[in-house]
Amino acid sequence: MLIIPAENSINWKRPPWVTLGLILACLLVFLFYQGGDDRKLESALEQYLNGNLLALEGPAYEDYLQRAIRFEGDAQRVLELQEFQSLQENNEALWQAATLLLDREFYQYLQDNRDLIWAPAERSQWQQQRTAIEEQWISRMSAYQLGLVPADLSLYTLISYQFLHGGWGHIIGNLLFLFLLGFTVEKALGPGRFLAAYLVCGALSGLVFVGFSMGSYIPLVGASGSISGLMGMYVAIYGLQKIRFFYFLGVYFNYFRAPAIALLPVWLGKEVYDYWYAGATGIAYMAHAGGLVAGAGLVWLLGKSWLQVKEEFFEPEEDEQDARFTSAYAQAMASLGRMEFDLARRQFEALREHYPERTILLEHLYQLAKLRPDLPEYRERARQLMADAMARRQPEQMVSVWQEYLSKGEAHHPLAVEDHNRVLFISLKHHDLKAAEKAFERMRAQGDPDLVSEACRLLLAEFEKLQMEPKARHYRQLLQSQP
Known part of the structure; x- marks a missing residue:
């Protein structure tokens, strides 16, 4: 019987680098460090028989x-x-x-x-x-140098044994499960905490094995204890949420949904049962059981501090988000088509709470607010759209929104002098002198001598650089007349 969680799919735009690194490390150790074990064993057998x-x-x-x-x-x-x-x-x-x-x-x-x-x-x-x-x-041989020997326990072997394996079947099975579980837990915890939790689960799993094998000289090798820890962390992260599991029984396989944590006692019971009744299979069942308990325990004990799950982990994947956005956006646009402007505004606002990075939503809200230029909402949307355009380095759009607001909303709710100052600075930077001068006139009308003086100096320097003496003279005189 095989039951593994299958709730998530991997996002290759954000690869699980630590999981992939652990897989690579195990492979390199197996190929280049453990690769000499067969030769050593052959030499030992030859010498033994001779x-x-x-x-x-x-x-x-x-x-x-x-x-x-x-x-x-x-x-x-x-x-x-x-x-x-x-x-x-x-x-x-x-x-x-x-x-x-x-x-x-x-x-x-x-x-x-x-x-x-x-x-x-x-x-x-x-x-x-x-x-x-x-x-x-x-x-x-690798198993006796870096394997976990209960009768000769060393602290470093609690880590090193996790990277050793007993053969191709052993390593392929372990690394497959490491990949299937690791990318989800790494996404939930973040790379650094995932790596630390993985190694800690392996160490605790090893200690449980030592506790049940006191005095034994048979070395423990393999990542299965650490991987069992990932299984425990996986279901503890989801808790009572229903997630999808894959199961395989003989020749039959399928999927089912169940509360995540409900599988922990099933897995744990299987390992304990096999420990007592499966016989000498060479499988460290109690190490698996220890890993399961260690993984779940770490999340329960430290889930609100060191092992806190990242908030974005429970957000839908990008494809699912796009589908949801497309559906909700279509509904808002349909409301616009029916001229149900209040409903459309509420729908666009709800969308923007979930997708604040999508500028198209702010542009729709701006256009809806523009229908009532006498209300303060129009000024707030104009300022938000100007700030968004500046953040996206689109000065033309920023100036365009500013100019439109001057013609429609400025008479009702004037922009602040700081808004005009930003327009002046951006316009000068992109050599739009006409817009810069217009922004300067708005600043003069609103006061604030310090900002007006600084703006006047910037305009003077720009016209002197362009050798436009009449304009330069005008701003020189204005600057001299400032108190």
């Missing part, structure tokens, strides 16, 4: 398994004993050697009981040859 260690350890391994069956009632050991005896019957020396070399619990058992298992001469031979293999090859 040293005739199989003859020493084989009988000890059978005795080791039989003791576990007899005293611990471990059913899994029965299967392991049967498989090993089958390898012996088929003279599969290489696979026998691999089984003994990679069973870290058995190696620890040999170290603890070597005085009881062998006579001094055999013990000396075993000690010398096995130690050389361990130091030269086994201890240098």
Whole structure:
């Protein structure tokens, strides 16, 4: 059974760079760092067989398994004993050697009981040859250098084990889930907090694994604990909201919608059940369970502070926003066509609250306000449209709106002297001297000696630069007459 959330689609205009970076890091580690493990193992097996260690350890391994069956009632050991005896019957020396070399619990058992298992001469031979293999090859393999070993826990391995994998099937499966979950959680939290939360979930997942595997020398590798943390964060972010999930049962698959958080106990229960009843599959079920709890717990504990979800995360995607805008805009335009101006104004105002960056809405509101130039709303819309034009570097539109307002609304509600000053400055910058002079006259009429004097100096400097002496003389005289 497989159930994964499928609520979001990736927006390649804003790629999930941290998620992609984590995927790339795991791939590079697997290819270039772990790529040498096969060669090391081959060398270790060759040295093991040449040293005739199989003859020493084989009988000890059978005795080791039989003791576990007899005293611990471990059913899994029965299967392991049967498989090993089958390898012996088929003279599969290489696979026998691999089984003994990679069973870290058995190696620890040999170290603890070597005085009881062998006579001094055999013990000396075993000690010398096995130690050389361990130091030269086994201890240098990636899983034993940077994997998480419960019996030999190091803080750095709580992070490093997350980037190691046990084979192509392991890494491909993990990275697929990392991509499917990561881009959504990264979008919700932002790149920096997402990366920190991902690594923390992996570390906490590792600690849970250590708690359930005390004393074990079997290393944990893989990103599945961290990815389980992403699953926990994913459903905790959505909470009780109904989202879409994909499920796969045998050969059948489909989608369903459910409250996001309802899947957390389902996932958690599956991991705990498999831990107790699935047998020795090599899967770290309790690490997965720990990751799920860690991810959800981090969001619940820190969701209103450090791990607060970005507000824009819950906004519709751009395509959906465009569709909604088009529909609402068409309704407002239909109201205009029916000359229902008050309704159209309310519809455009509602649209502008959600889409403030769309200038076309402000232009419609300006045109509607212009129908009643005697009301203060016309002046406010004119000023807003002038400011918008200036922000978009469209001086011609700014001056055009200003001139239109002078002819229609200035008599009812005059613009402020600062508005005329901005028009003067922009007009001078774009060499529209006629508009600049007109703005200056409006400023003179309204007073404010400081602004008028500064505007007069700007006009004087511009006309002197253009060698238009009559105009320059006019503004020089005005400047001298200023108090």
